[in-house]
Amino acid sequence: MENNLITEDKQKNKLEKAFEILKTMASKPSGLIGLTIVLFHVVLALTSPYIAPYDYKAISPNTMLLAPSAEHWFGTDSLGRDVFTRTILGGRTALTVTFFGSLIALLWGGLLGIFCGLVGGKIDDVVMRVVDAFLSIPWILAMLLIVSLLGTSTEVLIPALGFFYGKGIVRVARAATHDVIAKDFIVSARARGHSNMSIIWNEIIPNVRDAILVEGAMRWSWMLLGFSSLSFLGFGVSPPTPDWGLMISNARGLMSFAYWSVIAPIVGLSSLIIGINLTADAFAKALGIDRSTKAPV
């Protein structure tokens, strides 16, 4: 009975804390704008299949490259498909892939970083050298190679993106662990004879969680950038799936007279990336972490 009360209390506290953070984030205009944009995109991604006015893959020679009108709000593309339909559907794949990709990146990057920071020594040296080596290969080269040899399905893209964007988190998690490792509560946990696993779980993770979450939020926007770049280059999702990167690259050749089919996906993608960025920045500030001096690694 008493136990139940305590856990309930804990959960309530967690919810209150999350609400508190959200409130701090929304108290500044940039954070509010960011949160609104992200919320808008998430709601749109969830509801767009039901509100899309046309079939996204319906090709029609009669409606090729029409300018925006009452029937086709954003005009039509070179295959006669409705640009409005394809634009509101275009964020679904990108959001899903990058969300799960960031989760994977957070998990493996965070845990490996904490582990390396805690044990130190030879293992740490070797792992960090390998991470450095991976960091020095341009992500785009590695991603393109993987995708071109394994295919462009989401089952390949999610783990591949998760892996390549996690190596930077390893460094952040390791540095954050180094910051807390010398504190008294770790020393006393050691003295009490706790195992490494228990120290990681009970002492380190609660203290480095904020830094890692902020890094993950930031990486989400970079991953979105990377994912849409892959689509743009023709190595992401395959047609006729509606995707902003793909739409931009298809419409680019014709933009001298059909600029609407390139503007709509540009607005969609840019607003989402800016929204996630502003949100991540506000999140960092709400948690009291300064990211402004970090380089984009």
Place this chain on the structure above:
Amino acid sequence: MLLLILKRIGLGLITLFIVSLITFVGVEVLPGDACTTYLEREAYGTALDACIKRLGLDIPAYERYLDWASNVVRGDFGYSLSGEMPINEVLGPRVKNSLVLASVSILIGIPLAIVLGIITALWRDKLPDIMISTITIFSMTIPEFISATLLILIVAIWLGWLPGIVIIPSDATFYELLSNIILPVVAISMIMTAHMARMVRSSVIQVMASDYVQMAILKGVPYWKMVFRHVLPNALLPAINVVALTIAWLLGGVVVTEVVFNYPGLGRLVIESISNRDLPVVQALAIILASIYVGINLIADLMTLMLNPRLKSLQIRK
């Protein structure tokens, strides 16, 4: 000091060695070898045999790695599959073109970033800062292919000022390049400048809040003298590393920018070689790009060491 420098160089070399292992093992582990991926459906009979023989795929992997690695150290990357020519000949003009693009962007980007960073820091939260910071956030977050596409749409198509895409062969001369690279340079330096300006801004703000600057103010040092004498030297030093990382990070972005503008540099070669499934060229590119990354970081580290007297006596930084 000398030991520290040697140690840094050693670490860089180890990183490169691991990179070479990763690229080699990666290509081995991923399905299909260089010949079957390249020939695709024609991968049978004499064509396959000839290809395997030429690349030496019939000898064990570790021997091939040693062979390949020792050639790479001597600057020989072997043969490209698609062009049937030495990879060095393929790479030569591309490296030159990319260097031209990168150095012009850096020459424009770094001074601009420093000026913008200082302005935004000194007029923090006032109108100039809010305006410039909003622009930097936009140009920093928007993907390269979007800013490049918008540049083409606005400057080349709607205004008609400049050619939208680069239509020069990869062996064009320096002067032919210059007239064609304005838009790509703008696209690249926009992002780079934004990143660096933000870094300079927060660095200057940090130094402005430090005790010795407060001391200088209390002592009555004139404002601008204080900025140039006390703030800037201390604020710009940590920026060196970030500048290096930003430049290195842009290697990935340059790939996309070069494709959008059809610029014949290393970045487009990455896409071309991967589309052609020309694995030997991909391996060579991985090593070259990784060396650039390691090299730039090494130079930045050494510059920080040289310029910062406090670090000379310290142990190697983590």
